[in-house]
Amino acid sequence: MSDLLIPELVCPAGNLPALRAAVDSGADCVYVGLKGDTNARAFPGLNFDRNALSDGLRHAHGAGCKVLLAINTYTNGADLSRWTNAIDLAAEMGIDAIIVGDPALMAYASRVQPSLRLHLSVQGSVTSHAGINFLQREFGIQRAVLPRVLSIEQIENTVKNTSVEIEVFGFGSLCVMVEGRCALSAHASGEAPNLDGVCSPARHVHWSERKESGHSWLDARLATVLVDSYRADEPSSYPTICKGRFDVCGKRYHAFEEPTSLNALSLLPHLARIGVRAVKMEGRQRGPAYTAAVTRVWRAALDALAQQGATMAFDPLWFTTLSSLAEGQTDTLGAYSRPWK
Numbered sequence: 083m084s085d086l087l088i089p090e091l092v093c094p095a096g097n098l099p100a101l102r103a104a105v106d107s108g109a110d111c112v113y114v115g116l117k118g119d120t121n122a123r124a125f126p127g128l129n130f131d132r133n134a135l136s137d138g139l140r141h142a143h144g145a146g147c148k149v150l151l152a153i154n155t156y157t158n159g160a161d162l163s164r165w166t167n168a169i170d171l172a173a174e175m176g177i178d179a180i181i182v183g184d185p186a187l188m189a190y191a192s193r194v195q196p197s198l199r200l201h202l203s204v205q206g207s208v209t210s211h212a213g214i215n216f217l218q219r220e221f222g223i224q225r226a227v228l229p230r231v232l233s234i235e236q237i238e239n240t241v242k243n244t245s246v247e248i249e250v251f252g253f254g255s256l257c258v259m260v261e262g263r264c265a266l267s268a269h270a271s272g273e274a275p276n277l278d279g280v281c282s283p284a285r286h287v288h289w290s291e292r293k294e295s296g297h298s299w300l301d302a303r304l305a306t307v308l309v310d311s312y313r314a315d316e317p318s319s320y321p322t323i324c325k326g327r328f329d330v331c332g333k334r335y336h337a338f339e340e341p342t343s344l345n346a347l348s349l350l351p352h353l354a355r356i357g358v359r360a361v362k363m364e365g366r367q368r369g370p371a372y373t374a375a376v377t378r379v380w381r382a383a384l385d386a387l388a389q390q391g392a393t394m395a396f397d398p399l400w401f402t403t404l405s406s407l408a409e410g411q412t413d414t415l416g417a418y419s420r421p422w423k
């Protein structure tokens with residue numbers, strides 16, 4: 083057995099079937115959101131009402147899995163009641179921790195529900211140990227989820243300088259911006275993750291066909307902004323501005339970011355060695371099959387780490403499976419690896 087502290091596996095659940103898939107595939111924690119705009123995946127058809135949450139809690143806790151509730155949009159203006167009601171509900175229902183980005187909600191939770199464990203959301207956009215320690219002093223946060231913009235060295239330095247548990251993203255779609263600071267969707271549609279809980283809201287997405295030079299094209303728009311045009315034989319993806327192709331200086335390309343997914347599996351022993359306490363899988367908007375497949379791979383890898391230690395053997399099938407689930411079927415270490423520095 084390894085003497086490494088094995089990170090917790092934190093998996094996404096956009097609905098009850100996905101929660102069951104994550105729990106049954108070996109998640110240590112699942113994270114969920116309530117119906118409405120209190121969480122950053124407020125897409126139609128996703129999220130939990132009180133009954134579904136109650137069922138989910140029963141299923142997860144019965145299997146020894148924790149349930150974390152994301153209340154990670156920002157409050158807007160005077161009325162905080164939707165968010166504070168969500169915090170009270172979390173305490174009443176026995177949620178294991180809430181994931182919060184807005185300091186106003188941390189203040190409320192630490193004052194009114196002091197026994198509720200507080201995790202700093204990636205939407206809180208805090209990238210330094212100084213910021214994390216400040217929130218620990220003020221509000222008693224016990225875990226911080228780091229934005230996906232830090233290198234592995236910066237993560238290590240953060241872990242060394244705080245007693246707050248550090249959680250990092252292990253797999254899933256990338257936000258290129260420092261999370262919590264992106265206004266691209268709001269620029270086009272007036273709605274964005276921070277305030278409205280959704281990037282590229284479906285009601286502002288429009289698809290249209292056109293013919294040009296004898297070819298058929300499928301245009302994807304967010305409100306009036308043309309985000310991408312696909313030839314008939316090209317695979318298309320859901321249009322977010324950061325992953326669109328734009329004409330820049332006469333060339334059409336992914337001006338912000340190529341569609342790709344973060345995959346830090348190969349760094350797992352390193353993440354454990356530097357003291358990362360949890361690895362998070364992105365994807366509450368994905369279905370149960372995706373959730374189950376990703377969870378199974380990471381569970382197997384974490385179990386191998388626990389058994390074999392830092393010299394663990396990696397099964398090539400793990401990488402093949404994750405690549406097949408990645409955006410654009412390609413993956414990256416993202417900001418974790420900066421060999422040019």
Ligand code: SF4
Binds near residue numbers: 259
């Ligand atoms: S536009 Fe892209 S970077 Fe910005 S919030 Fe949406 S997915 Fe993230």
